[in-house]
Amino acid sequence: MPQIPNEHPTLWIRSTRSESLKGKTIVLAVTGSIAAVRTVELAREFIRRGADVYAVMSEASGWIINPMALHYATGNEVITAITGKVEHVEFFGNLGRADLLLVAPATANTIGKIAAGIDDTPVTTFATTAIGAGKPVMIVPAMHEDMYDHPAVMENIEKMKGWGINFIGPKIEEGIAKIAGNDEIVLGVERAIGKRTLCGKKVLITSGSTAESIDPIRILTNRASGKTGNELALEAYRRGADVTIVHRNKLGVSGINEIYIETAAQMTDAVLDELAKGYDVLISSAAIADYTIDASRQKIKSGEGLELSFKSTRKLIKEARKAYPQVKIVGFKAEAGVNTEELLKRAKQTLESSGLDMIVANEVSKGGIGADTNNVTIIYSGGKDNLNTEGSKSLIANVLMDEITGLLTSKDEE
The missing domain is CATH 3.40.50.1950 (Flavin prenyltransferase-like)
Incomplete structure (x- = not known):
């Protein structure tokens, strides 16, 4: 400086x-x-x-x-x-x-x-x-x-x-x-x-990965670290919000309510239960498993042939939107190996099909998952121009919370 x-x-x-x-x-x-x-x-x-x-x-x-x-x-x-x-x-x-x-x-x-x-x-x-x-x-x-x-x-x-x-x-x-x-x-x-822009608001955040059991020892999961979700929870808390985060990690901040889950089904159930208590916004930043299996009750012996039969998991955002149409919902769309035009096209399709108020898109093969920095594009419903931002995940959380504050302010004015 x-x-x-x-x-x-x-x-x-x-x-x-x-x-x-x-x-x-x-x-x-x-x-x-x-x-x-x-x-x-x-x-x-x-x-x-x-x-x-x-x-x-x-x-x-x-x-x-x-x-x-x-x-x-x-x-x-x-x-x-x-x-x-x-x-x-x-x-x-x-x-x-x-x-x-x-x-x-x-x-x-x-x-x-x-x-x-x-x-x-x-x-x-x-x-x-x-x-x-x-x-x-x-x-x-x-x-x-x-x-x-x-x-x-x-x-x-x-x-x-x-x-x-x-x-x-x-x-x-x-x-x-x-x-x-x-x-x-x-x-x-x-x-x-500090800013206090979310004082009196209730914010629900999903974060990180889920894990589907293969047997009592093995799981299927993904590379999501939960760093973005953690930063979003911290930023919402800084701004005075009543914050709950649903994840399988541990944030350990006094004043932020944490709900620990393992599977995609547990996360979906936990979010729907929480939304019944009255929230202003759901920020769905978790990388929720798209597939699950019927787990073995006993450890599958090493060296044996292993075939897994997958079935689709429930779609948290769609269930949340159907059950709670009044809640503002922010989604995340991660893709790998696609160009920017295709990334934004897919993100906008998800925004519209899931009835989201905002979606955050990023191409993770170039970084983001597990890293401390990211490059994301925010896409809005209603035709507002896209916003691109990059830098530390704490900086991105700050920008996102500015936009989410705007969403909630417009809701209050309706």
């Missing part, structure tokens, strides 16, 4: 990963947990997504990490005391310029003080001001498990949740309530103060 004169060199990484937090100002409040050492990289992850980051530290946190480290990490002077500049008001007064106060890590001591309205450190003064002004606050606990399990600590956490304060983690391991991973914290922040 172009360098700005007199800009701190650490800011040269701004928006190198995404622009999900572009224009947002985050105050990272650090307290006296050993997990404070994680905050250098955490701050830089926010900057990589476009945010401006400022750090405020308690005296105890300075015993663990030098303020110079956070000056380097954020590119801004670190606040270690409240001065005549009234920094807490500058950032979190009614006219304050910050979008979020993130207390990470938060000790039991700091949690108790915030819950009681005590502000005897720069961090707790910032918290009292932000809460009083109704500004977003997120807290990431880190302490020994016995401290976390203390009734007063649990009561304080529940009390603050009642005020609308979000908590991320902790992760209980080795007798310690460890700070949540940076990826989980960043995702939580993106959801809290």
Whole structure:
């Protein structure tokens, strides 16, 4: 990115990963947990997504990490005391310029003080001001498990949740309530103060491959990795949606509902059951098996002649469209060994025959399956011009979610 004169060199990484937090100002409040050492990289992850980051530290946190480290990490002077500049008001007064106060890590001591309205450190003064002004606050606990399990600590956490304060983690391991991973914290922040274009929407996604049993050991499957589906689920979650993903992999993100399936029939049944609960859009990105067999109940001995008799699987999209005509449906069309003209022709035929609102086409012999990047064409019902996009699957998910947001907005206006 172009360098700005007199800009701190650490800011040269701004928006190198995404622009999900572009224009947002985050105050990272650090307290006296050993997990404070994680905050250098955490701050830089926010900057990589476009945010401006400022750090405020308690005296105890300075015993663990030098303020110079956070000056380097954020590119801004670190606040270690409240001065005549009234920094807490500058950032979190009614006219304050910050979008979020993130207390990470938060000790039991700091949690108790915030819950009681005590502000005897720069961090707790910032918290009292932000809460009083109704500004977003997120807290990431880190302490020994016995401290976390203390009734007063649990009561304080529940009390603050009642005020609308979000908590991320902790992760209980080795007798310690460890700070949540940076990826989980960043995702939580993106959801809290990011685009929010899908807030209040319910999104159902199918992802990856299915597997059909030959016998108790062997399966028939395909090369689909589920990376695109995972990125779509993450992007929908960032934008505030209520997200469910149906797959045979594991995403492991708190807040995203996962339904695990194995076969094409199980995936179809799971999707139809979920749609009955009321969803705004189904994104069918899974590579669902077209054929299945009657599996042997016992392992077929090695070396024996093997003949398999295939039968067609049910068509998830057609069943979903018939049962739930009001739901917006986005399909995917993967082909191999065809030219662009033929790919788009086949994708449009599927779009029309299956009653889809949008279809994403790609030619997988040139990459895509299992890779971290892809080249896709989005085709719309209703005659809108096709849109081609290529790059990382996270970038493609971002573009697709922009288009899906448009679909749902047009639905609301009907």
